[in-house]
Amino acid sequence: MAITDARQGDLLLIPGADGRPWFWHRLVAELDRRGCRAVAADLPKSADSTLDDYADAAAAAAAGDGPWIVVAQSLGAFTAPLLCTRLPVERLALVNPMIPSPGETAGDWWEHTGQGPASAEAAARDGRPAGFELVRDFFHDVPPEITEQAFADAEVAELGGVFAQPWPLRSWPAVPTQVIQGADDRFFPLDFQRRVVRDRLGLDQLTVIPGGHLNALSRPAELADALLSWSPAGPAAKP
Structure with missing residues (x-):
């Protein structure tokens, strides 16, 4: 059933590697x-x-209310499932996510999933230069004034501990899980993400919306609509 009011689930938003609300x-x-x-x-x-520190900080931000729809951007997918033991979580919504496997570190995730070759293949297919460039690959569809704001505050999270900690859960939580993917994500191409979601969550359906990796900045209305209109078409992600 789609959400029609906030009391059916307030939203707790977990940022990605940037770390800033x-x-x-x-x-x-x-x-x-x-x-x-x-x-x-x-x-x-x-x-x-660590990931545990991230989860504790996110749970503290929730201030004990609920139930919650936990929305996680990219690297935030390593943290979001940990909240299921800390808060009443009714749904996980992962946006352009790095979906972990048990015992895997965020540092190893890239090689394990084949992200590098997948993004290079997509760049070649689209006629873009090889190699990652932050503005070109992350902010290509973000309004210039928002991009300027993003770089005005240089205080971002240092990720050594987070990237080194093995993901501590033995399985994915038995909570309905939505994956939202930007159709124009240059970092995690759509065909790559479909494979990862199928292999790691056992899900065949993604919610595909316009925009690149930073939909919350480039396409916030479309992202809000995707979050509020979703209803599970089948069982929760496989444990």
Whole structure:
């Protein structure tokens, strides 16, 4: 059943590698216009912070309310499932996610999934230069004034501890899981993400929306619509 009011599930927003709640500000405004409450977590910035520290910080941001729809961007998919033992979570919504396997580190995820070859193949197919470039590959569809704001605050999370900690869960939580993927994501191409989602979550369906890797900044209205109109078409992700 689609969400029609905030009491069916407030939204707890987990940023990606950037770590700043600012990342979600355009989505929060869209959700507010739709009558939904959203809380953006501020993650620890120190290099020795762990996934457990991230989950504790996100749970503290939720302030004990619920039930929650936990929305996670990219690297945030390593943290979001950990909240299922800390909060009443009714759904996990993963946006352009790095989906972990038990015992896997975020540092190893890239090689394990084949992200590098997949993004290089997509770049060649699209006629783009090889190799990752932050503005070209992340901000290509973000409005210039928002891109400028993103770089105005240089305080981003250091990720040494997070990338080194093996993902601590033995299986994916038995919670309905939605995967939202940007059709124009240059970092995690759509065909790559379909494979990873199928292999790791046992899900054949993705919610595909316009935009690149940073949909919350480039396409917040479409992202809000995708979050609020979703209903599970089948069972939750396989444990």
